[in-house]
Amino acid sequence: MRVLHLDTNHPLIIEQFKELGFENHEDYTSTKEEIEAKIHEYDGLIIRSRFTLDQFFLEKATNLKFIGRLGAGLENIDTDYAKQKGIFLASAPEGNRNAVGEHTLGMLLSLFNKLNKADKEVRSGKWDREGNRGIELDGLTVGIIGYGNMGKTFSKKLRGFEVEVLCYDILGGVGNEDSRQVGILEFHQKVDVVSLHVPQTELTIGMVNSEFINAFHKPFWLLNTARGKAVVTKDLVAALISGKILGAGLDVLEYEKKSFENLFADDSMPPAFKYLTQAENVILTPHVAGWTVESKIKLAQTIVDKVKAKFC
Numbered sequence: 001m002r003v004l005h006l007d008t009n010h011p012l013i014i015e016q017f018k019e020l021g022f023e024n025h026e027d028y029t030s031t032k033e034e035i036e037a038k039i040h041e042y043d044g045l046i047i048r049s050r051f052t053l054d055q056f057f058l059e060k061a062t063n064l065k066f067i068g069r070l071g072a073g074l075e076n077i078d079t080d081y082a083k084q085k086g087i088f089l090a091s092a093p094e095g096n097r098n099a100v101g102e103h104t105l106g107m108l109l110s111l112f113n114k115l116n117k118a119d120k121e122v123r124s125g126k127w128d129r130e131g132n133r134g135i136e137l138d139g140l141t142v143g144i145i146g147y148g149n150m151g152k153t154f155s156k157k158l159r160g161f162e163v164e165v166l167c168y169d170i171l172g173g174v175g176n177e178d179s180r181q182v183g184i185l186e187f188h189q190k191v192d193v194v195s196l197h198v199p200q201t202e203l204t205i206g207m208v209n210s211e212f213i214n215a216f217h218k219p220f221w222l223l224n225t226a227r228g229k230a231v232v233t234k235d236l237v238a239a240l241i242s243g244k245i246l247g248a249g250l251d252v253l254e255y256e257k258k259s260f261e262n263l264f265a266d267d268s269m270p271p272a273f274k275y276l277t278q279a280e281n282v283i284l285t286p287h288v289a290g291w292t293v294e295s296k297i298k299l300a301q302t303i304v305d306k307v308k309a310k311f312c
């Protein structure tokens with residue numbers, strides 16, 4: 001097998017592929033067009049999220065037998081077309097679900113205890129105890145939307161807390177010992193904290209808009225470690241201003257990577273986005289929920305194991 005690695009990764013994947021007799025080729029800099037011109041030479045492809053593997057790209061991958069996606073989200077791959085072409089697709093949610101579960105819990109506890117605000121203040125010489133009085137999770141209802149790998153792992157992390165955990169998933173039949181599945185009406189009625197764990201699809205892009213937000217009976221806290229496009233930033237900000245959303249923990253944003261840096265470089269930052277960067281009841285992280293020292297190893301090992309089980 002000739003394997004092309006398109007995103008940097010833990011070296012174990014290269015070492016273990018070598019032991020399996022695979023030939024590894026690394027290319028972390030070529031443009032998509034340059035990769036398209038040579039993709040027919042490879043049997044396997046290892047990628048994180050550098051490129052979109054659309055139908056046009058996959059048509060050129062005439063010898064491709066597998067794609068290893070070092071992560072969970074598959075919106076950057078035309079999975080239907082890959083399947084149609086008989087390409088084995090290995091993703092690795094097993095590798096970063098624990099990281100996402102812990103990060104989501106971390107964001108929630110940081111928001112409730114104002115850790116980001118208090119930390120900034122103490123460092124600047126301000127000692128304000130009253131302004132940093134926290135609130136407790138005890139007795140609240142946490143609602144999870146999308147109860148797959150990530151949603152389930154987050155609910156498991158809530159085991160030590162006196163909270164009711166509800167889940168809502170379009171699949172249905174997904175509740176377990178950590179969470180009770182409910183219909184959307186009960187979800188809207190009861191939850192105090194909403195955590196998003198849905199994939200990016202046509203149905204979930206823009207899912208958290210004004211209509212969605214206003215359907216909740218109580219003001220609530222929002223956590224998003226799924227995808228930035230699930231939330232309409234300006235509607236979130238309107239709700240933060242009105243108090244319908246009490247605070248937000250966002251690991252993913254509508255604007256990420258290059259466009260994110262550009263927003264700071266010139267004066268064109270949309271007002272809603274600027275608001276998020278300044279609000280004290282908002283915590284922002286740069287898409288690192290699934291990005292730990294341990295997940296880097298586990299993602300790579302998951303892909304090796306899946307490819308090995310299929311082909312060796």
Ligand SMILES: NC(=O)C1=CN([C@@H]2O[C@H](COP(=O)(O)OP(=O)(O)OC[C@H]3O[C@@H](n4cnc5c(N)ncnc54)[C@H](O)[C@@H]3O)[C@@H](O)[C@H]2O)C=CC1
Binds near residue numbers: 071170288
């Ligand atoms: N911030 C980060 O670093 C990371 C983010 N993620 C994101 O988390 C997403 C979820 O990952 P997994 O849990 O592995 O996926 P999964 O496929 O195991 O679970 C997603 C669940 O969402 C449900 N769902 C889909 N559309 C829905 C809708 N409109 N309403 C309600 N439920 C819906 C599905 O039925 C499924 O049960 C990934 O697609 C990725 O976008 C994943 C890993 C790391």
Ligand SMILES: O=C(O)C(=O)COP(=O)(O)O
Binds near residue numbers: 048049
């Ligand atoms: O595993 C995932 O879906 C992730 O979000 C991890 O980040 P990435 O998409 O690989 O940049």
